[in-house]
Each structure stands twice: as C-alpha cells, then as structure tokens.
Amino acid sequence: MVLSGAERARLCREKKKKAGLGEIMKEKDRKRKQIQSAHWSRKQLSLFTAHIWANSTTYPLVIVSNNISHDKYTVATCLERILTRIQILIPSLQELVIFSDGSASQFKQRFLFKNVSFLADKFKLNLSWNFFASSHGKGE
Numbered sequence: 001m002v003l004s005g006a007e008r009a010r011l012c013r014e015k016k017k018k019a020g021l022g023e024i025m026k027e028k029d030r031k032r033k034q035i036q037s038a039h040w041s042r043k044q045l046s047l048f049t050a051h052i053w054a055n056s057t058t059y060p061l062v063i064v065s066n067n068i069s070h071d072k073y074t075v076a077t078c079l080e081r082i083l084t085r086i087q088i089l090i091p092s093l094q095e096l097v098i099f100s101d102g103s104a105s106q107f108k109q110r111f112l113f114k115n116v117s118f119l120a121d122k123f124k125l126n127l128s129w130n131f132f133a134s135s136h137g138k139g140e
Contacts, residue, residue, distance in 0.1 A: 044068045048078040054090050061085060072111040079115070083123050095126040 046068050052059040063078050086093060112129075120127035 046070065046074070048075075048082070050082050052086060052089070054093070059086070059089050072115075075112065076115050079119060080122075083119060083125075087123060093125065096128075098127070098129045099132065100129070101132050 043066070046065045048063040048065070050061040052061065061082055063081055065074070065078075067074055083096075086096070116127055116129055119125075
C-alpha cells in the first residue's frame with residue numbers, strides 16, 4: 001500500500017491511539033535515505049570559528065573553507081590565520097588563553113601541542129590551551 005505523507009501521518013496517529021499494551025509500533029521514514037543522500041552529495045564547506053573576549057570588547061571570527069578534511073594541517077593553518085587576525089585587532093596582546101571542546105582528532109593530538117609552542121614563539125604570546133570535557137562547556 002502506497003500512502004501520501006498526509007495519509008501516512010493520519011494512519012500513524014490513529015494506530016498510536018489504538019495501540020494496546022502488547023503492541024509495538026515502528027515508524028520508518030522512506031524519505032530519510034533520500035534526504036541523507038541529497039545532503040551528502042552536495043558540496044560542503046568547513047567553518048572554523050573563534051570568539052575573542054578582550055576587556056569589554058568581543059570579536060567573533062570565522063574562517064570559511066572548501067577544505068573539509070579537518071585534519072591537523074587544516075587546524076594549524078586556521079589557528080595561524082586566526083592569530084594573525086587577532087594581532088591586527090589587538091596589537092598589544094601578550095597572552096592568549098584558549099578554551100575548546102575535546103575533539104581528539106582536531107585538537108587533542110601531539111601535533112597541535114607542538115604547534116602551540118611554535119605559534120607562541122612566532123606570535124610572541126604567552127599561549128595556553130584549556131579543554132572542556134567532551135560535550136560540556138558549550139553555550140556557557
């Protein structure tokens with residue numbers, strides 16, 4: 001039986017109302033695979049975001065890139081560009097304290113820690129990195 005979306009929704013509501021204790025209802029959306037397929041077949045962009053607080057001023061920053069690899073080299077390049085921009089915005093900056101989530105593949109790996117030392121020397125900053133526990137600290 002092929003039903004339209006409205007007919008399927010109506011039938012589903014009716015079945016839910018009539019379902020007894022010994023009955024199980026399972027919904028499967030046939031369109032889900034089509035939607036996912038459409039999503040993943042589109043060209044993608046990456047966003048690397050930063051938000052800087054200095055005194056009473058905030059600086060929201062974003063790098064938009066068609067490089068979707070999210071590897072250590074991309075992260076290093078984005079960090080360097082963000083730090084370059086920060087030095088333009090705040091030329092007297094001497095210390096930068098970074099807080100981020102715990103993305104192991106992007107931020108919690110040895111290449112990044114070595115790169116932080118390199119960036120601190122290059123930009124002449126006291127630079128420290130703090131990690132939120134995974135899935136914590138967002139929006140606070």
